Amino acid sequence: MRSAAVCAEQLALGYGARSALTASSFEIPRGGITVLIGPNGSGKSTLLGAIAGLIEPISGSISVQADNGEGRSRISYVLQSTKVNDTLPVTVREVVAMGRYAGSGKVRHRLGPDDQAAVDDAMARMGITHLAGLHLRELSGGQRQRALVAQGLAQDHDILLLDEPLTGLDLPSAQAIDQVIHDETSTGCTIVMTTHDLAEAQVADHVILLSGRVVASGPAESVLTVENLTSAYGPNLLHVEGERLFIDDPAHRPVPGRHVHRDRSG
Numbered sequence: 001m002r003s004a005a006v007c008a009e010q011l012a013l014g015y016g017a018r019s020a021l022t023a024s025s026f027e028i029p030r031g032g033i034t035v036l037i038g039p040n041g042s043g044k045s046t047l048l049g050a051i052a053g054l055i056e057p058i059s060g061s062i063s064v065q066a067d068n069g070e071g072r073s074r075i076s077y078v079l080q081s082t083k084v085n086d087t088l089p090v091t092v093r094e095v096v097a098m099g100r101y102a103g104s105g106k107v108r109h110r111l112g113p114d115d116q117a118a119v120d121d122a123m124a125r126m127g128i129t130h131l132a133g134l135h136l137r138e139l140s141g142g143q144r145q146r147a148l149v150a151q152g153l154a155q156d157h158d159i160l161l162l163d164e165p166l167t168g169l170d171l172p173s174a175q176a177i178d179q180v181i182h183d184e185t186s187t188g189c190t191i192v193m194t195t196h197d198l199a200e201a202q203v204a205d206h207v208i209l210l211s212g213r214v215v216a217s218g219p220a221e222s223v224l225t226v227e228n229l230t231s232a233y234g235p236n237l238l239h240v241e242g243e244r245l246f247i248d249d250p251a252h253r254p255v256p257g258r259h260v261h262r263d264r265s266g
Contacts, residue, residue: 005073006027007065008027010025024060026214028206028208029190031189034193034204036194036210037198038233051159076099078149078161080164091134092135119154126146141170142170145165162193201223205219215228224245
């Protein structure tokens with residue numbers, strides 16, 4: 001039986017006196033897609049930062065171990081495009097190449113042939129090779145997100161962390177990123193992504209439902225129940241229509257023309 005990719009014991013997270021996650025214990029299985037879902041301010045992005053090693057626990061512990069149980073897994077962390085200053089004077093290729101510096105584990109003054117090949121491959125996978133010489137400010141929101149995902153792909157990684165990678169994207173960009181997520185899991189990579197979208201969570205391999213604490217963790221069908229969702233969102237936001245659940249929150253409403261979520265269970 002393979003070990004968990006991430007293990008948390010009574011983990012508490014916060015910023016100064018403000019609590020983001022009260023003491024919670026959970027595991028994230030190795031391989032496949034784990035989705036972190038919950039209302040705004042529920043601790044999703046904070047937990048992602050803790051997994052990345054960017055946020056220290058207030059109490060408790062969180063460990064991220066390599067597949068062989070020795071050392072720490074290589075982690076690549078992709079931010080939302082809205083959290084990145086798109087006026088930075090860097091080209092798309094330079095943005096993607098930053099992934100090689102981040103994943104090198106040592107100071108590099110220039111990238112070698114293997115690094116350049118990794119950048120080329122990441123850009124090709126995201127369909128942005130033709131955008132290489134453009135600056136971030138010249139890109140659409142979907143193109144910027146693809147560039148950031150390409151940066152994450154270029155970095156050597158066993159775990160890929162994605163902060164709401166599909167939120168509000170145009171259909172081609174969302175499909176390109178969704179395809180990459182599918183491809184990464186087929187090679188054994190562990191995907192951990194935050195989302196506001198119940199449909200994304202329903203097709204994930206593992207779900208952690210948050211509301212300032214871990215409300216539930218496990219397979220989607222056992223986590224995304226009416227009882228658990230009501231506990232996380234409150235009865236005023238959760239609605240049931242026959243066998244269909246939906247969250248009456250602007251951040252969760254589907255947008256016409258946006259992507260359709262792939263059922264990855266097959």
